[in-house]
Amino acid sequence: MSYSLPTLAYAYDELEPHFDEKTMKIHHTKHHQTYINNANTVLEAYPNLAGQSVEELIKDLNKVPDEKRTFMRNNAGGHANHSMFWQGLKIGTTLAGNLKAAVERDFGTVEEFQTKFETAAAARFGSGWAWLVSKGDKLAVVSTANQDNPLMGEAIAGVSGYPIIALDVWEHAYYLQYQNRRPDYIKAFWNVVDWDVASERYNERPS
Template structure:
C-alpha cells in the first residue's frame, strides 16, 4: 500500500477511502494516478478478501448454498465453472464468485483487477463473495506449475462462513 498511499498524497478527497471503496472510483481519478492505484489498491483489496476467505473446517450451507444451487443448478456445476475460470485465466489474475444484482456469477479478472472496478475497467462486475488468486506466486511453492491441483485444493480451505456473511450483507 506504500505506492497507493504515495499516489493518494495529492488526492485528499480519496485519501480516506478504503481500498475497496477506492477501486470502485477509478474512473474518477486523474489519468496519472489511475494505474498505480488500480494495481496497488486492487492488489490490497483482492488479497484482503482472499486471506479472510481461507479457513479449514467450514461448510457451504444455508442461503449461499441455496443461491448457488439456484444459479448454477448444483454445487458441482458451480465448482466446475469456478475451476474453469481459474484454470483458463491466462497469466496472472483471479477467479471470483460474485453477486450481480440478485444472481450469483463466476467471473475472472487479470492481474490485480477486481469485479468492484466494473466492466469498463476490469472486464467484470459484481460484489465478490469468494476470490481465488491464480498468480503463480500463490501456488508455486507447494504446487509448482500445477495450477489445476492448486485450484482443486482451494475447496478444502474456502471459508464458507466468511463467504456466507459477504453474501448476506449484499443480498
C-alpha cells in the first residue's frame, strides 16, 4: 500500500482571504505530493512497511531500516502532518463542547490558549509546526522542528502527545501571501480552524 495525496474537502480558494488560493494549491499539489513521492520510494523498497498507516509508522520509526530512518522521519512525517493540517481547515466553525471546556480548564481562557499557541508558532526558529496536543488528561501547546510530529515521541521530536490541531509554519505555507509576516499568518489561522474536526479528535483521543 502506497501513500496518496488526500482530496481536500474544499476548493483551493475557499479559505480566502485568510489562506490564498495560489499558496493552497502549490502547498497541496507540490510540497505535500513531494513528501508522498519520497516516502513511497521506501515503501516500495521495504514492502513490510506498507501495511500500516502513516501515523502508525511515525509512532515507531525504529521499524524503518537505519539508512532510511531520517528520510522517513522527514517524508512520512511530512505526509502525516500535512494530511492532518488539511483535514483541520474550514471557515465558520466554533470551538465548543468538551474541547472548549478542556481548553478553559487547562489554559484559563480561550484567549490565553490562543496567545500561548501563537507564541509557540512564532518562536519556532526556521521550519516546523505548532500543535495543540492531548497528554494524558491535560491539553498542552508544543512545537516541533521540520516535519517532526508529537506522535514520534520525546526521544525523536522532543515532545509527545496526541495531536488535536496543527499549524504549518514552514515559509512555503504562507510566504506568497504574508511574506515575512508569520505572526499575521498565525492569527489568520483562527479564522480557518475546523473546530468540529478538532473536537472529534479530542473526543476520540486514546485513553
